[in-house]
Amino acid sequence: MKLYDYILSPSCYKVRLMAALAGIKLDLRAVDFHPGLEHRGPDLLSLNPAGSIPILEDGDLVLTESSAMLAYIASLSAPEWLGRASAMETAREQQWLAFSSRLTATLGGARLHEMLLRPGDIAALQAGGVASLRELEAGLVEQRLAGQAFLVTDRPTIADIACFPYVALAPDGGVSLDPYPAIRLWSRAIRSLKGFIEMPGIHRLHELKPEPHLEQDEA
Amino acid sequence: MRSDTTGFWTPVALSADLPAGTVIPARMAAGTIALWRSQTGHIAASADRCPHRGMSLSHGFVRGEVLSCIYHGWSYGRAGNCLRIPAHPGLTPPDAIRVVTHDVRDTGGIVWVASGIPAGDPPDLDGFTPLRSLTADADRAALALAAGAQADEDGRLVTNIAGQDLCLLLADQPEGRTLIHVLVRSGSDAAARIAASRSVERLRRMAESASHKGGVQ
Incomplete structure (x- = not known):
């Protein structure tokens, strides 16, 4: 399975993270997204006319939407990551998968503006990001009141992975995560999962590993 | 707003939002503090600035009974004194290396931090x-x-x-x-x-x- 990947892209990270959690090895093909704009070049446009990354290739299957990639990877080797136990789970999963595109448009847009100087109305992007974070926070509060730690049910699903990266990187776009205690606890729960991997800007929980010790003569 | 000038309690977080082994930022009138709870459940509040390089301690992590800076791992106890500098494992940090701490209470499911010296306990929450x-x-x-x-x-x-x-x-x-x-x-x-x-x-x-x-x- 081949992923056209950019290390700093939160959408590409969703796929790398899901594959790591599902125990699937990806063949990573680095794309020169910045400054080369390789995703807008003739070779990648013939693979994905939308000119976006990630792109996932598996045999004849070519996927260009990250939520579809998460569903594919989970269906192949980690079906417990799909919310399929009830009509309500299915609906909630679809709800948050669709919601994740608003995180990309708002928080992701603010991040591209701040990091890569992409044009855009930064105040509107940030205000949209705050509105999305408030909605996510309210949803997580209600899940906690129902005794559930994740977006769909009491175990993580692809919906959590779809929402997590752009939320965790909100500060890159100048949007603070400080006012959202439920999001903070949810982010910790995701970063505590067995098999969790990092990307630049999203670090693992150091306290989960024993304290490293330098030998006296190394110092 | 207040007639007393000795000090007062500010409600900064719900106890449930600060589980054991975590640190969070909290905003006070006087600035941001790092609020943390040790693995055994002891709560503490300190200035949100590592005296080494100025990194926010609320970006750090709690391992066992100490708060560590994310930057170079300088570790602090509840009383604010530096306990360990990883790059100098043989050194006992001098007592002068410390962060300012605040009096903190965990009552009624709310974490309260003192500004000044409050005359009494945090207010009762009446049911x-x-x-x-x-x-x-x-x-x-x-x-x-x-x-x-x-x-x-x-x-x-x-x-x-x-x-x-x-x-x-x-x-x-x-x-x-x-x-x-x-x-x-x-x-x-x-x-x-x-x-x-x-x-x-x-x-x-x-x-x-x-x-x-x-x-x-």
């Missing part, structure tokens, strides 16, 4: 139980107007929305924002708690709309 905390891009007056009730000198506002008693603990934040801790009557069931959470979202919208603000924070 209310904490539900959630949220931040409004509106000041205390706008929230009072939306709630139809005034906050007392401790920042405690009791109101009734859609037949449900709610207690809001208000703490002023920088730039005209307000941190709201929402409390419901003890014994409220899950449906009542969800209703209360939604009521306060609505109250926040009303207060922000009256303040003519867009909600950026």
